[in-house]
Amino acid sequence: MKPRTLFVTPETYPRALNVVGEKITVLASHAATQGYEVFLQHGPEGSGPPPHTHDWDESFYVIKGSVEITYDGTTSIATAGSFIHVPAGTIHSFRCGPDGVDMLSITSHTSQAANLFTAIDNEVTAMPPDVSKLIEIGTRYGACLGA
Template sequence: MKPEPFVVTPDAYARPLNVVGEKITVLASSAATQGYEVFLQHGEEGSGPPPHSHDWDESFYVTRGSVEIGYDDQVFVAPAGTFVHIPAGTTHSFRFGTGGGEMISVTSHGGNASHLFSRIDETVPPGPPDLEKLHAVAQECGVTIPG
């Protein structure tokens, strides 16, 4: 089936998902695009996922504040206007900087992030993450959290 054109305006955004302290809004799911996914991610200072990897590429464009992004043995601070691409299989993490921030993320074809984010929102209560539940959901969705 051919994907249909669509428009998502701010007044039509889906409810933000609570994912390890972040608020993630699905702007385009793989079901809608029949391929890639697009998300709007808001985070309070210090929020973000633990180091993890998955079998889809992921790119980030910081739109507000700054985000500390780590991959392999590198860690750097990405201010607003910075674009970062993380290839599939790369262990990476990020933390929103002082005052929090916002970024757009895009996954490659075959990404499973919208399912992952929905399952975390449903399963892992807000607050300090229940690591056992987080690991179980991650594994279910094809995400590896080392350690």
């Protein structure tokens, strides 16, 4: 199937998914692009995933606020204008800084992130989340919790 032109405006964004406290809007899914995926993420202070890996590359561009990201044994603070690329298979995590963060995330052609985020939004409703359920969902879509 040939990919079609995709034009998304704030008025046509799909509903933001609740991914364990973060709001993630799928701007472009693998199904829509036949390749990469693009997400708009808003994380309140202190939110973010624990150490994990997945089968796809992931890049982040910080629009507003800050995020502490850990990868390859290094922890860095990314502020507005920062770009971070994390290759597939790299153990990484992040914590949203004071006043939260707004960022774009872009994943590579092997990404199952949109499916992963949608499943978490649909299946994990309690806080704190059921970790065994998160692990099961991650396994389904090529992501693994833990270092």
